[in-house]
Amino acid sequence: MKEFAYIRPKTMAEAVAARRQHGSRAVVMNGGTDIVIQLRERLIAPDYVIDIKGVPGLREIAYDPKEGLIVGACVTMNELGEHPDVAANYPWLAEAALSVGSKQVRNRATAVGNIVNASPLCDVGTPLYAANATLIIAGLMGEREVAIEDFITFVRKTTLGPEEVVKAIKVPPLRDARGIFSKVSRRSEVDLSSVCATVLKVGREFRLAFGAVAPTPVRLKATEALLNGQKLTEALIAEAAILAKTEVSPIDDIRASREYRLDVVGVIVKRSLSAWL
């Protein structure tokens, strides 16, 4: 890999300033599990790497029944997945975090990094989409908050500004919620998703989020509308499974074909909803 200057800011203001100073010649490094691979494969060749792990407070997880969950930018997948408040209140998010890579990778990889990397198959994407999570972003003018659906815009594209750094994820409190995270992959451990999904039932409302079936994670709004307020029956579930397939646009790639992914979307809808029959 090409030589670069390593910058380790001590405050968020320093981090933002470094972003402003170096612009597109710099990348932000968090856990490094995506960045280091891109450096090694020479997909990126930055002059500066800004490591935000030295910024205090970014490692924190806070939960309040009224406010919901705050996940700091440097919280690792293992820290998120093993946190008692997360396991108790958002078990499907914990499961998603613990489905990423291997234990060693999860010790480095962060949930925020997973989102900022904006891969269509990011494993913590679908639980956060289903939970209507938001991102708290620090910039020159202070902080702003943006819905995750508005943050990820395309494959590896986000609305993060060149002078901004993501500070945390905010997950709203969910009352009377049950959820199921599913990951279908070639191998059951240490693999990328061929399809991943989170299906939530919040009161009488249904939320279906799928990954690896479109350029970004997606919510299946029409299927949700079909289900909302309804009593689940086998016939309704079968109808939902068919409708769900029309709301995704998977591609063929090395991991799976479009056809297989469509099949699996139907299977996940069916299996998830059937758990609540």
Add this chain to the structure above:
Amino acid sequence: MGYKHIGKSYARSDAVRKVTGDAVYINDMHLPRMLHAQCVRSPYAHAKILSVDISAAEQMSGVKAIITGDEYPNRAGLYLEDRYFMAKPGDTAKYLGEAVAAVAAETPEQAQAACDAIRVEYEELPAVFDAVEGMKPDAPLIHPDLKNYKVAPIFFPKPDTNISHHYVLRKGDFAQAAESADRVFEHKYYIPHVQHVPLEPHGCLAKYDADGKLTVWASCQSPYAVRQALSVAFDLPLNKIRVISQTVGGGFGAKAGTTLEGIVIPLAKKCKGRPVKLIYTREDEFINAYVRQGMHATIKTAMRADGKILGVHNTFVWDGGAYTEYGVNITKAGGWASAGPYDIDNVWTDSYCVYTNHPVGGPYRGFGMCEIHFAIEQNIDQIAKEMGLSEVEIRRLNGLRPGGFTGMGERLDVAGFQDCLEQVLADIEYDKPSEQISPTKIRAKGIAGGWKSPSMPTNAGSAAILRMNEDGTFFLMSSGQEIGQGAATVLPQIAAEVLSVPPDKITYISGDTDHTPYEWQTVASRTTYCAGNAAKLAAEDLADKLLDLAQIKMGAAKRDLKLEDGYIVHRIYPEKRLPMADFALGISFGDGSGYGGPAIGVGTFTLENNINTDKKTGIAKNHPAAFWTMGANGCEVEVDTQTGHIKVLKMVSCFDAGKVINPALFAAQSEGAMVQALGTALFEELKLKNGKVLNHSFVDYKIPTADDMPELVVKYVEHAEPTGPYGARGVGEPLMVPGAPAIANAVTNAIGVRFTRMPITPEDVLKALRGRKMDGKS
């Protein structure tokens, strides 16, 4: 028989060093003033190299030497000398990734930067990406000079084609068998390329001294074969090349033969005195080390109504890749064994090794057997189903028995196949249907048999030297490499049995061509057998010399003395005994004089009467194979009919090992083999598109993890091999052979669909279940 050390599960002698990190691998070595090498590689699968411009790179900081293909005077290769170690200007690059230049510099980064500055002009050529297409007369020629290549006399390249070897076997008359048969079947299969995935990637470090001595540290299975190839390629005498292979982090065949060593040596020669190191990345491993060849199989089978196999006609087409110096012998091995462990009167086989513009094919655990048995063992199950017969009865009726004949017409006096088959049927409870736990997760069982012989030159040699220390401990020296299979534990155990001392008194030393004696190669499941025979002979030689001395010192006839628990003991008056250590430096007498000198034993082994087959018919004149190792696997799988995922619940194995020297190590080999077979059956495939490897890392090339481990049951039977040490025959590769077809047969038994291609992916299962067309799958 009452052995003291044979058949005992001694702990691995290399375990502590490897677990603690004390073992030194190539990448652990940092020599003073060491340089780092990087390669420029062809971005085309087939291209003429018009020019290589190194002028800019030469000026760059840290750069000490740059080489191109012009550095290579001669082609080299194990059986067919068809490759330079680098594509030459004016000649062609024959696969995407082939080295066309290399740089040695002070740091890997400087070397890489210089590589980036080397300008290579290519002219892209039409390429061959399918072995069957490559056989056609109008296919682009990859090696136009094939007719001039030096080749071992048992291989038959076809000039002006891409066929580097056509193996022919004509036993009996298949046409006649087909005419008299009640049914004739034809089935086709395809086995894709896979990679070995050793834990340690290939690495090499070389140093060229001012006096012309070249020292090469390499992670390799066969230091002597590497030395030979380098000698031919660079016109160096053997006494000027020293190959050292101290620790090998897994080989599975990938580290047999010679790969990256040939790139490092000319760099080291140009940087006199400064060592040069090249370590492959994992990505290199998938592209630029050996891969297992792809193979297209067609089997025609002539059947009698009762299930007797009257004849088979096999056509195997191997996708050998850009160079087949080693692959030609896999093609031959596949032909030798093409009848499977069955006694069939009429066996016709054509096995073709075909050049393609794919990564270089080479030896992989099983050496063709995993590939052909994926076809042979599914063929039997398919025929059974189509004829309404039992697949078990077909195997019982046709399976080899003592006194039976192999496909090449050798008579086998020892053949444990039937015993292994029965053991496996019992352990998997094949007559009991699987218990079903869910309507969408279907369980079923499958079985498969398999066999293998070592595919080595009939005169391949092994040597061992046993040195006795003053205190009665020993050094056993051989070049049978410890590659994870247990050589460093098993070979001392064999010597310990002869000497009647605990194995921990014997330290094993291997892998240094200046010091440890000749070993053809650590391949072919031959080490326990060949190097084991040499170790046994060395121990017997040493024992004999000790007894010669003891008869003088003890005043007893040699025939009345024996070695027992570290002593030389009188057979009739056992109280008459002296420690063996007393004879370590010879014997001395009262007047101060001495006799005999330091004790050293020598053993050399070449199997006698191991004679090549008839050139025209492939028929055995005597015994072309040193031995045949045979056995069977059974398994139970669960198929998720909604997602297509296959879970292997249980695998059972039984092989005829002749004699198991170390049961714990045998079990480890057997378990590893089953899981490796599982990987190829369900996950592994090098995905190739226009010669490009699309999944050249663990992101998209999957091997089994601990989570995929089924319940594993290991059994063995022991019908002694007459020429083996204590009756042992090789097992390392054969153990893997039946695994993949057993899983494929079980999947078919679960869902009623036959998969004639590996791996069987969730996607394939779903497509098949929904009756969709298997596009792209042959």
